[in-house]
Amino acid sequence: QSALTQPASVSGSxxxxxxxxxxxxxxxxxxxxxxxxxxQHPGKAPKLMIYEINKRPSxxxxxxxxxxxxxxxxxxxxxxxxxxxxxxxxxxxxxxxTSRGVFGGGTKLTVL
Amino acid sequence: xxxxxxxxxGLVQPGRSLRxxxxxxxxxxxxYAMHWVRQPPGKGLEWVSVINWNSGSIDYADSVRGRFxxxxxxxxxxxxxxxxxxxxxxxxxxxxxxxxxxxQVFIFDSWGQGTLVTVSS
Numbered sequence: 655q656s657a658l659t660q661p662a663s664v665s666g667s668x669x670x671x672x673x674x675x676x677x678x679x680x681x682x683x684x685x686x687x688x689x690x691x692x693x694q695h696p697g698k699a700p701k702l703m704i705y706e707i708n709k710r711p712s713x714x715x716x717x718x719x720x721x722x723x724x725x726x727x728x729x730x731x732x733x734x735x736x737x738x739x740x741x742x743x744x745x746x747x748x749x750x751x752t753s754r755g756v757f758g759g760g761t762k763l764t765v766l
Numbered sequence: 767x768x769x770x771x772x773x774x775x776g777l778v779q780p781g782r783s784l785r786x787x788x789x790x791x792x793x794x795x796x797x798y799a800m801h802w803v804r805q806p807p808g809k810g811l812e813w814v815s816v817i818n819w820n821s822g823s824i825d826y827a828d829s830v831r832g833r834f835x836x837x838x839x840x841x842x843x844x845x846x847x848x849x850x851x852x853x854x855x856x857x858x859x860x861x862x863x864x865x866x867x868x869x870q871v872f873i874f875d876s877w878g879q880g881t882l883v884t885v886s887s
Contacts, residue, residue, distance in 0.1 A: 657810075690873045692811070699861060699877040700811065711875060743811050747872045754825055755801070755813040755872035 658683070658744055658758035665764040671732040674761045676744030677725060682756060684725040688747035691720060691729045694760075695740045703742075704729060731763075739765040768792040768876040770862045775881030778852055786881055788845040788862030793876075796820070796840035799865035801874060802847050804858035804883075814860070815847065819868040830856075852885045859883075 659677040666672040676683070676691075683689055687707045692700035702711050704720040707727065717732045727746070731738055744758040774786040786802070802814040815826045815836040824836055835848040845862055859882050863874035 688871050688873060692874070694811075699879055700874070701877075702873070702875050705866065705873045705875075741810075745811075745813070745872060745874075754827065755816070755870075757803075757811045757813060760810040 658746060658756055660742075660744060660758035660761045662759070663762045663764065665766055666731075666734045667766050668734050668736060670734050671730060672734060672763065673731075674729045674742055674744075674763070676727045676729070676746075676758045678727075678746055678756070679725055681749045682725075682746040683722065683727050685749060686747045687722070689720070689722060689727040690745045691718075691727075692743045692745065693738075693740050694743065700743065734765050736765050739763055768864065770864065770876055770878035772860060772862050772878045772881035775860060775883045777884045777886065779887050780853060780885055782852055783848070783850045784852060784883060786847040786849065786860055786862075786883070788878060790843045790845065790862075790864070793864070795838075795843035797868060799823075799868060799870040800838060800845045801863045801865060801870070801872070802836060802845075803861045803863050803874070803877075804856075805861070805880070806855075806858040812858070813872070816865070816870045816872070817845070818870055823869065825870075849883070852883075854885050857883060857885050 691704040694700045708720040748754040799818045859880040862878040864876040
């Protein structure tokens with residue numbers, strides 16, 4: 655199962671909006687809405703930010719939103735804040751034939 | 767409050783075995799699928815293995831299939847990972863992660879703090 659493709663890094667200034675893409679295939683992202691996004695700060699465990707394309711867990715700011723088009727999912731963070739800086743990973747269900755999960759390589763977000 | 771506490775990591779020689787454990791609390795353990803996810807030092811996340819709520823569905827990443835075995839004890843609210851024939855490339859922080867469903871959908875809403883496995887001679 656190949657990893658999903660994410661940009662290595664993105665950056666933005668406080669108050670701006672950024673979007674992180676996550677490209678898979680017609681077998682994973684393209685076929686299922688089981689895409690999730692995780693935020694990870696240095697030395698900490700990942701935290702679920704978005705699931706099933708565009709749902710937010712309780713407690714996650716509405717500045718975080720998700721979408722999907724074809725084989726590509728996206729995470730948008732609006733009104734960037736310094737505390738948003740960290741690594742972001744997407745994950746998708748790999749399909750019923752494999753019953754496996756696949757992560758993206760991760761994107762480092764820098765808030766300038 | 768959901769808590770997942772991993773244990774069992776350490777330094778092990780190539781070819782040897784190690785058993786990881788994850789103690790769960792704060793939720794009805796047998797209502798959810800559970801996963802192991804690992805992260806090599808300085809690198810990204812890699813999904814390792816999943817077990818559904820009643821152990822009726824199990825799967826592994828290709829990189830560990832045939833060497834690792836996942837299991838769970840619902841009576842003890844515990845998840846395990848038996849790792850055999852360890853290789854240097856298995857060196858990573860191993861996380862226990864809770865799925866949001868009984869059957870695995872690979873959405874992880876709770877994570878432990880991880881246990882470090884180092885494979886080196």
